[in-house]
Amino acid sequence: MSAPFDTHPAGPTAHPAAGPVAPEDARIADKPALRRFHQASWDEKLIFELGSPGERGVLVPDVDPEITEALGGAVEVPAALRRTTAPALPEIGQQQVLRHYLRLSQETLGADLNVDVGQGTCTMKYSPKVNDRFVTDERIAGLHPLQDESTVQGVLEILHRLEGLLKEVSGMDRVSLQPGAGSAAIYANVAMIRAYFADRGEARTRDEIITTVFSHPSNAACAKTAGFKVITLHPDADGYPDIEALRAAVGPRTAALLITNPEDTGIYNPRIAEFVDIVHAAGGLAAYDQANANGILGITRARDAGFDLCHFNLHKTFSTPHACGGPAAGACGVTEALAPYLPRPTVEYDADRGRHRLDGDRPHSVGKIRPHHGVVPNLVRAYAWIMSLGADGLREVAETAVLNNNYLLHKVKQIRGVSVPYATGRPRVEQVRYSWEQLNADTGVHSEQIGLRAADFGAHYWTSHHPYLVPEPMTLEPTESYSRADLDEYAAILAEVAREAYEDPETVRTAPHRSTVHRVRPEALDDPARWSPSWRTYRRKVLGAADAT
Amino acid sequence: MIRLGLVVNPVAGLGGRVGLGGSDGTRTQRRALERGAVPCAVDRSTAALAELARRTRDVELLTASGAMGEASARAAGLPARVVHRPRRPGATGPRDTVEAVRALADDVDLLLFAGGDGTARDVLEALGEEARLPVLGIPTGVKMHSAVFAVNPRAAGEIAAGWASGSGGPRLRPAEVMDRDEAELRRGRLTSRLYGWLPVPYVPVRVQQRKAGSTGASPEALGGIAAELASRAGAEDLLILGPGTTTRAVAAALGAEIPLTGVTALVRAGGGNGCGASHCGDCPSACGCAVADRAVPRAPDGALPPLGSPRAALAPPPPRPPGAAAHPPPPGLPPYRTLATHLTSAHLRALARHHPLLLALSPVGGQGFLLGRGNQQISPEVLRTLAPGKLLVLATEAKLAALHGRPLLIDTGDDALDAELSGYATVLTGRGRTALYRLSH
Numbered sequence: 002m003s004a005p006f007d008t009h010p011a012g013p014t015a016h017p018a019a020g021p022v023a024p025e026d027a028r029i030a031d032k033p034a035l036r037r038f039h040q041a042s043w044d045e046k047l048i049f050e051l052g053s054p055g056e057r058g059v060l061v062p063d064v065d066p067e068i069t070e071a072l073g074g075a076v077e078v079p080a081a082l083r084r085t086t087a088p089a090l091p092e093i094g095q096q097q098v099l100r101h102y103l104r105l106s107q108e109t110l111g112a113d114l115n116v117d118v119g120q121g122t123c124t125m126k127y128s129p130k131v132n133d134r135f136v137t138d139e140r141i142a143g144l145h146p147l148q149d150e151s152t153v154q155g156v157l158e159i160l161h162r163l164e165g166l167l168k169e170v171s172g173m174d175r176v177s178l179q180p181g182a183g184s185a186a187i188y189a190n191v192a193m194i195r196a197y198f199a200d201r202g203e204a205r206t207r208d209e210i211i212t213t214v215f216s217h218p219s220n221a222a223c224a225k226t227a228g229f230k231v232i233t234l235h236p237d238a239d240g241y242p243d244i245e246a247l248r249a250a251v252g253p254r255t256a257a258l259l260i261t262n263p264e265d266t267g268i269y270n271p272r273i274a275e276f277v278d279i280v281h282a283a284g285g286l287a288a289y290d291q292a293n294a295n296g297i298l299g300i301t302r303a304r305d306a307g308f309d310l311c312h313f314n315l316h317k318t319f320s321t322p323h324a325c326g327g328p329a330a331g332a333c334g335v336t337e338a339l340a341p342y343l344p345r346p347t348v349e350y351d352a353d354r355g356r357h358r359l360d361g362d363r364p365h366s367v368g369k370i371r372p373h374h375g376v377v378p379n380l381v382r383a384y385a386w387i388m389s390l391g392a393d394g395l396r397e398v399a400e401t402a403v404l405n406n407n408y409l410l411h412k413v414k415q416i417r418g419v420s421v422p423y424a425t426g427r428p429r430v431e432q433v434r435y436s437w438e439q440l441n442a443d444t445g446v447h448s449e450q451i452g453l454r455a456a457d458f459g460a461h462y463w464t465s466h467h468p469y470l471v472p473e474p475m476t477l478e479p480t481e482s483y484s485r486a487d488l489d490e491y492a493a494i495l496a497e498v499a500r501e502a503y504e505d506p507e508t509v510r511t512a513p514h515r516s517t518v519h520r521v522r523p524e525a526l527d528d529p530a531r532w533s534p535s536w537r538t539y540r541r542k543v544l545g546a547a548d549a550t
Numbered sequence: 551m552i553r554l555g556l557v558v559n560p561v562a563g564l565g566g567r568v569g570l571g572g573s574d575g576t577r578t579q580r581r582a583l584e585r586g587a588v589p590c591a592v593d594r595s596t597a598a599l600a601e602l603a604r605r606t607r608d609v610e611l612l613t614a615s616g617a618m619g620e621a622s623a624r625a626a627g628l629p630a631r632v633v634h635r636p637r638r639p640g641a642t643g644p645r646d647t648v649e650a651v652r653a654l655a656d657d658v659d660l661l662l663f664a665g666g667d668g669t670a671r672d673v674l675e676a677l678g679e680e681a682r683l684p685v686l687g688i689p690t691g692v693k694m695h696s697a698v699f700a701v702n703p704r705a706a707g708e709i710a711a712g713w714a715s716g717s718g719g720p721r722l723r724p725a726e727v728m729d730r731d732e733a734e735l736r737r738g739r740l741t742s743r744l745y746g747w748l749p750v751p752y753v754p755v756r757v758q759q760r761k762a763g764s765t766g767a768s769p770e771a772l773g774g775i776a777a778e779l780a781s782r783a784g785a786e787d788l789l790i791l792g793p794g795t796t797t798r799a800v801a802a803a804l805g806a807e808i809p810l811t812g813v814t815a816l817v818r819a820g821g822g823n824g825c826g827a828s829h830c831g832d833c834p835s836a837c838g839c840a841v842a843d844r845a846v847p848r849a850p851d852g853a854l855p856p857l858g859s860p861r862a863a864l865a866p867p868p869p870r871p872p873g874a875a876a877h878p879p880p881p882g883l884p885p886y887r888t889l890a891t892h893l894t895s896a897h898l899r900a901l902a903r904h905h906p907l908l909l910a911l912s913p914v915g916g917q918g919f920l921l922g923r924g925n926q927q928i929s930p931e932v933l934r935t936l937a938p939g940k941l942l943v944l945a946t947e948a949k950l951a952a953l954h955g956r957p958l959l960i961d962t963g964d965d966a967l968d969a970e971l972s973g974y975a976t977v978l979t980g981r982g983r984t985a986l987y988r989l990s991h
Binding site: 214221225229230231232233234235236238240243245246249250467468469470471472 | 946947948950951952954955973974979982983984985986987988
């Protein structure tokens with residue numbers, strides 16, 4: 002029985018799985034295992050469509066008379082810097098702005114709102130709020146990136162110490178904190194690989210980079226962006242990176258191997274050091290994409306497997322916010338041999354003078370990956386997070402994340418229609434790529450539809466990168482932040498949606514029913530003629546405004 | 551002891567080497583024989599039975615007389631009881647398959663049949679929709695979109711032996727009987743039609759998957775593959791493209807329109823028909839290459855007289871599928887034009903004598919077959935003429951992913967060559983992008 006707009010779950014049509022309707026005086030324990038969730042739908046306009054001419058959120062005061070006086074007359078922005086037309090900003094009051102964004106926030110799911118273990122590979126963990134206090138403190142928030150280094154010794158010291166901590170975690174000799182995210186860090190590593198071979202006169206001959214299909218697609222994309230040819234290895238029958246394929250792929254053209262471990266399947270490649278050796282024997286370098294480091298912190302290190310370069314996503318493993326796609330923070334670690342190529346400036350400590358300084362005089366450097374010193378607020382958060390845990394704490398993070406993942410694995414694999422492809426019977430590290438292939442064969446319901454239905458219970462869900470190598474994939478990564486009750490709730494949601502798929506597939510196929518009523522139409526994202534990343538393009542492409550160019 | 555039935559369609563696969571795209575119908579079969587086709591169904595069935603006999607002799611074989619089974623059993627050294635005789639032994643057709651299957655069905659535990667999609671449809675007709683009898687196809691047809699076939703004849707023998715051993719043998723699963731949708735093909739779309747299911751003892755990688763529908767790859771992805779292919783082609787190379795939606799789209803990105811079926815030769819436009827003097831010493835003219843005792847027609851601009859086309863010499867160009875409309879070659883790509891379509895194995899061998907060949911194939915979607923399904927024209931003899939690195943595989947990342955880890959497959963009919971080609975194939979997936987993918991037989 003389909004219930005397209007099940008707005009009264011407590012009524013007579015309530016789903017049986019929603020459990021007994023708690024009486025008025027019900028204790029918390031009597032709450033049903035599955036929430037009777039319903040998302041808000043505000044039908045909110047875009048902010049550009051709100052407000053009215055002349056409405057203001059902030060009235061900018063006149064220049065203080067004392068300042069005017071001190072400067073000897075009227076203070077004006079120099080004519081050359083003055084706008085000739087007013088910026089096309091919305092004109093709207095503060096309360097209206099607040100209400101607008103609060104409403105929008107109610108129409109989404111997010112890490113601070115729902116059990117976010119369904120966003121596999123993204124390492125959704127708690128970003129401690131106390132760390133936000135550090136970065137909103139005037140001593141950080143009030144800094145300008147162009148300040149003289151003598152006036153920012155404190156923050157330079159934090160960056161230098163953070164580099165030291167990440168050197169310890171990775172085993173590498175130097176670390177750059179400049180990249181703004183994981184992909185930027187991979188790009189920095191690829192740029193360093195290119196510069197390394199250019200210095201050795203091998204830029205033309207070593208033009209191939211090898212990666213695996215279960216490593217993050219940014220590895221292939223960054224290699225391609227930097228001008229390399231890319232060879233992708235597919236897994237062997239057990240789902241491990243195929244070592245024989247690697248042997249077939251390496252040669253005098255090999256510049257580097259870019260590989261994740263564990264890969265996005267959550268399977269740890271125990272022969273990783275052999276992979277590195279094979280590439281080294283061919284004269285290439287090995288770069289470790291440590292986006293999936295959350296299960297191995299304090300347990301194994303890039304350097305121990307022989308890697309020349311590695312990178313961390315500080316917004317994943319080290320708790321800084323993902324910020325809806327950025328800015329995040331990445332960190333590249335390299336061996337001494339590659340240190341000359343690090344992005345500049347580096348942060349150096351002059352022990353004699355007891356001072357920190359920025360070193361921009363690095364002739365072999367690949368240059369800047371982003372302006373200034375990186376995303377400093379996130380670097381401060383990552384520093385605070387590591388310092389709050391200590392070395393033992395980092396290891397405990399990894400152990401808890403692995404335990405949580407294998408607990409969830411144990412629960413999920415009992416659900417009808419789900420399977421755990423590859424490496425049969427072996428535990429996983431920090432995430433699992435599951436398959437709903439059997440459920441799909443039995444019911445016709447697809448993994449994406451399960452995700453849309455899970456949203457009706459207030460849960461977010463992700464399949465995998467495209468194209469789907471695992472049929473009907475689902476990727477879950479519970480991290481250390483989620484409690485046993487959180488994991489039980491998530492597993493119960495999946496079990497309920499699977500039950501519906503078998504008994505009432507139409508409800509799943511037509512979901513979501515209790516979420517903000519929308520489905521993303523991929524053609525609007527895939528078609529350059531229709532996508533609208535800004536208000537101006539939205540007016541032109543969607544509203545058909547003639548004056549919007 | 552289990553009782554095994556065997557029904558061979560003696561004319562299956564007849565059109566393969568001679569580029570007819572199929573063998574259904576007496577007219578096609580006659581034309582195939584005129585072009586020098588050699589029947590292969592009996593030999594390939596023999597290979598299956600020989601593998602079975604090597605593993606077990608604990609089976610009782612029931613079959614039809616002559617080329618419909620008896621001959622293969624004898625050649626494999628397996629005793630067989632003949633329970634059906636076709637009315638006209640030298641000219642068997644679909645009715646004979648249906649009658650032979652019906653004669654055997656009630657008395658056997660597993661039915662092996664040798665043929666292609668047409669034969670599989672006849673078996674389905676004979677057994678009906680509700681068939682319970684386990685069935686396994688020995689692949690001897692031209693194209694086999696159905697999932698009822700072993701990946702090669704030896705695998706069929708191996709699975710039959712496993713079935714005979716009883717406990718612990720493969721489990722049954724319903725497998726699709728499919729055939730090419732000829733009406734859709736005339737509209738320029740290569741799709742398969744589902745006719746029904748037959749229960750098949752399933753062994754992963756030893757029993758093939760059905761052909762999957764085209765993934766509808768983006769023009770950008772296919773343009774990238776075309777660019778990579780062109781960058782790897784020498785100016786003198788004749789580009790030999792296998793059949794399919796991918797190769798046709800790649801050809802379109804190179805500026806050439808080719809049919810969805812058959813094997814096609816492309817040459818670099820304005821490159822003297824691809825004939826350099828160094829390669830054309832014995833060419834009768836600037837480029838009227840002697841191919842299979844016929845001159846390669848010098849293709850005028852526009853309409854191309856297809857060489858050895860089963861249709862009229864001036865067949866209309868294939869209709870353009872909606873959406874695949876003329877994408878001009880990406881900037882910097884050398885334009886190609888079609889030299890000849892519907893090539894036979896003999897044509898290809900003759901072309902190889904005069905030109906370096908660069909062979910580009912795309913796997914059958916979902917199934918993974920590169921050779922031995924729908925492109926038997928690319929025979930072992932042709933493959934042995936290729937220089938190292940001159941066999942390239944074209945597939946989008948999505949098409950590879952849709953194999954879900956199963957290997958690419960080859961079944962050329964020459965075991966030694968299959969073994970030689972196995973290992974890892976370089977698959978062109980985009981401009982400057984390749985995948986190394988397992989290739990098995």
